[in-house]
Amino acid sequence: MRLIADSGSTKTDWCVVDDGMEICRVTGQGINPFQQDEETIRDIIHNDVVRRLKDVYLIDEICFYGAGCRDRMICVLEKLLSNAFDKADRIEVCSDMLGAARALFGESEGIACILGTGSNSCLYDGKRITANVPPLGYILGDEGSGAVLGRLFVNALFKGLLPDEIRYRFQEETGYDQAYIINKVYREPMANRFLAGLSVFIHKHLDNKEMKDLVIRNFKNFFKHNVMMYRRQDLPVSAVGSIAFYYKEELEEAAMSLGYKLVNVMKSPMDGLIKF
Structure with missing residues (x-):
């Protein structure tokens, strides 16, 4: 199963997809590594996603599109997501801009x-x-x-x-x-x-x-x-x-x-x- 996240400054949409079909969707706090420290982001991921999603252990791929996802901040988010979803063997962290471009065009x-x-x-x-x-x-x-x-x-x-x-x-x-x-x-x-x-x-x-x-x-x-x-x-x-x-x-x-x-x-x- 694949977990897709679209995160802006105000909120984050999380969606679990399996074979192109939406399984469930939740909305939580916005995540921006330039404005929040690692502990805050870790808590948001745990409270807004891990605790609310069923079958978290089945997620093997994560695509995270977010504001502030540039340079070393990508590594920070990759680490936090890897710790939260330890069964995921592929984690892609991209800018929210690339996510918007892919969605629109x-x-x-x-x-x-x-x-x-x-x-x-x-x-x-x-x-x-x-x-x-x-x-x-x-x-x-x-x-x-x-x-x-x-x-x-x-x-x-x-x-x-x-x-x-x-x-x-x-x-x-x-x-x-x-x-x-x-x-x-x-x-x-x-x-x-x-x-x-x-x-x-x-x-x-x-x-x-x-x-x-x-x-x-x-x-x-x-x-x-x-x-x-x-x-x-x-x-x-x-x-x-x-x-x-x-x-x-x-x-x-x-x-x-x-x-x-x-x-x-x-x-x-x-x-x-x-x-x-």
Whole structure:
């Protein structure tokens, strides 16, 4: 049996597959070796997967796609997975970007994008990633992501760039004021998740022109700073992630305005990875 994992900063989807058939699927905490120490990751694997899956001893192959899976971090995760699943004789740890590309394009060429809490993109030749513009995280980059969308929204909200009605509704529906948000962002961990969580309110009020324009501007920045850098306007663009999925219409509008064709949007890459 094969265990496939798709891990982002917020959550990890684990799926057990046997002969191409899905046996079971569980969701747990996000795993990122750049943000979490080995003990934390070990506990997540044990509590979210090992304790919840039946017949763990039958798993002989693991494919883990995750954020932060680069260089020596790959060895760290390989070791932790090997310790947790000692019967597995083949363990492959790859970037979440390669997982997204495989899920979206299979063995075809294209520009693959991740738009969730964070963002990323790559040029994919059907087998491997041939180019990757560094996303740089939500402070230095991550254009198009939920975290950056939340940051742009908070900036516009408290600097008076959005209608008063939106500000009143936001405070009424969430109870968040400026002091609370600043504390969450600057003093508490996982500020990127908090900011991305504001997309729920944003999506609810897309009927407001200023809010819709904010979303489209975020996506245009993603294309300008990432997708357009590959200089392959001839290739199809596909995206995976909750932000891409729930804001598909706005993403299509941003892509079209810059001369790109969005051909596929998936909420999660797991279904595509099962087929790959």
